[in-house]
Amino acid sequence: MKERLEELQAEALTKVEEAIYLSDLQDIRVAYLGKKGPITEVLRGMGKLSKEERPVIGELANKVREAIATELDAKKERLEKEELEKKLETETIDVTLPGRPVKVGGPHLLTSIVEEIEDLFIGMGFEVREGPEVETDYYNFEALNLPKGHPARDMQDSFYITEELLLRTHTSPVQARTMGEYQGAKPVKMICPGKVYRRDTDDATHSHQFTQVEGLYVDKNVRMSDLKGVLNQFAKQFFGEDREIRLRPSFFPFTEPSVEMDISCKVCHGHGCSVCKGTGWIEILGGGMVHPRVLEMAGYDPKEYNGFAFGMGPERIAMLKYGVDDIRHFYTNDVRFLKQYHKA
Numbered sequence: 001m002k003e004r005l006e007e008l009q010a011e012a013l014t015k016v017e018e019a020i021y022l023s024d025l026q027d028i029r030v031a032y033l034g035k036k037g038p039i040t041e042v043l044r045g046m047g048k049l050s051k052e053e054r055p056v057i058g059e060l061a062n063k064v065r066e067a068i069a070t071e072l073d074a075k076k077e078r079l080e081k082e083e084l085e086k087k088l089e090t091e092t093i094d095v096t097l098p099g100r101p102v103k104v105g106g107p108h109l110l111t112s113i114v115e116e117i118e119d120l121f122i123g124m125g126f127e128v129r130e131g132p133e134v135e136t137d138y139y140n141f142e143a144l145n146l147p148k149g150h151p152a153r154d155m156q157d158s159f160y161i162t163e164e165l166l167l168r169t170h171t172s173p174v175q176a177r178t179m180g181e182y183q184g185a186k187p188v189k190m191i192c193p194g195k196v197y198r199r200d201t202d203d204a205t206h207s208h209q210f211t212q213v214e215g216l217y218v219d220k221n222v223r224m225s226d227l228k229g230v231l232n233q234f235a236k237q238f239f240g241e242d243r244e245i246r247l248r249p250s251f252f253p254f255t256e257p258s259v260e261m262d263i264s265c266k267v268c269h270g271h272g273c274s275v276c277k278g279t280g281w282i283e284i285l286g287g288g289m290v291h292p293r294v295l296e297m298a299g300y301d302p303k304e305y306n307g308f309a310f311g312m313g314p315e316r317i318a319m320l321k322y323g324v325d326d327i328r329h330f331y332t333n334d335v336r337f338l339k340q341y342h343k344a
C-alpha cells in the first residue's frame with residue numbers, strides 16, 4: 001500500500017508538471033483528490049490493515065494528498081501569472097494611434113437664423129418674449145381685430161382643438177398678451193419668435209407648421225418712419241449693407257396703414273432676374289401701424305399711444321439668404337442638408 005501511494009504521488013506530480021492549461025489542473029485535482037480517486041480508495045481499504053500499519057499508512061496518505069494539493073496550487077498560481085503576462089504583452093494599447101473622429105452636431109439652420117434675428121433686434125432695444133402654441137380664439141383672433149366671421153378664422157385655415165382653442169396661426173397673440181400684461185401703462189418693445197400652424201398643403205413653399213418672428217413697438221409718438229428705420233437697419237445687417245429696402249402699401253387686419261417690405265435683389269442689383277422674377281425686388285416681410293382697435297382692446301388709449309408691428313417668416317428669409325429651394329428641407333432633418341450650415 002505504501003508503494004501504491006508513493007506511485008500515485010509520483011504519477012500525479014508528473015502530470016502537474018506537464019500540465020499546460022488551468023483546466024488540466026482541475027482535471028488532475030478531480031482524478032487524484034476527488035471522492036472517487038485512487039487515494040480515497042486506498043484509505044477505504046485500510047480496514048484490512050493491521051493495527052500497527054493503519055496509522056502509518058493514514059499519515060502517508062494525508063502527506064501524499066497534501067503534496068499533490070500543494071503542487072496543484074503552486075502550478076495554478078504559475079499558470080495564472082503566465083496567462084496574465086501573456087495578456088499584458090499582447091493587449092498593449094498603442095497610445096500613439098490617432099483617435100476616431102467624433103461626429104459633432106450643431107444648431108439647426110432655422111435655430112441659427114432665429115437667433116441671428118433675435119440678436120439684431122435685441123441690439124435695437126427689443127425684448128424677446130414667447131407664448132403658448134395652443135391659443136384661445138380671443139388672443140389669436142378677436143384681440144387682433146379679426147372678429148367672428150372674418151375669413152382668416154375659417155375652419156379650413158386653422159387647426160381647431162375645441163371651439164375656443166386652436167393652434168396659433170401667428171405669434172401675434174404673444175404681443176396681445178404682453179400689452180394686456182402691461183395694462184396700457186408703459187411702452188412695449190418686443191419680438192416674439194415661435195412656431196405657428198396653418199392648414200396648408202405642404203409643398204416647396206408652403207408648410208402646415210412654420211416659424212415666425214413678429215415685432216411690436218408701442219409708445220407715445222411712434223411713427224411710420226420709425227418702422228422704416230428699424231426694418232432698414234435689420235435688412236442691412238442681416239442681408240448686407242449694399243441692400244436697399246422699399247415699402248409697398250398692403251393690408252392686414254391688425255395694422256392700418258399696412259405695408260410690405262422688399263429688399264433689392266442681390267443677384268441682379270435691381271435690374272431684374274429669375275430670383276426676383278424680373279422686378280429687381282424680393283418681398284421679405286409685412287408690417288404697419290398697429291390698428292387703433294387692437295391698441296384699445298389691449299388696454300392702450302389710441303389717443304395717447306400708437307405703435308408699429310411687423311412680421312416675418314425665418315424659413316423664407318433663410319431660403320433667400322442661402323438659396324434653399326424647398327421649405328421641406330427645414331423639417332425633414334437630412335443631415336446632408338443640415339451640416340452645410342454648421343459653423344466650423
Ligand code: 2U9
Pocket residue numbers: 144172173175176211212214215216252254255285286287288290291294309310311312313
Ligand atoms: C399686434 C399687432 C400687430 C404683426 C404683423 C405682419 C404684418 C406680416 C407675415 C409675414 C410673413 C406673416 O410669417 S408670415 O407669413 N406677417 O406680414 N405681421 S403686421 O402685426 C401685429 C402683431 C401683433 C398686437
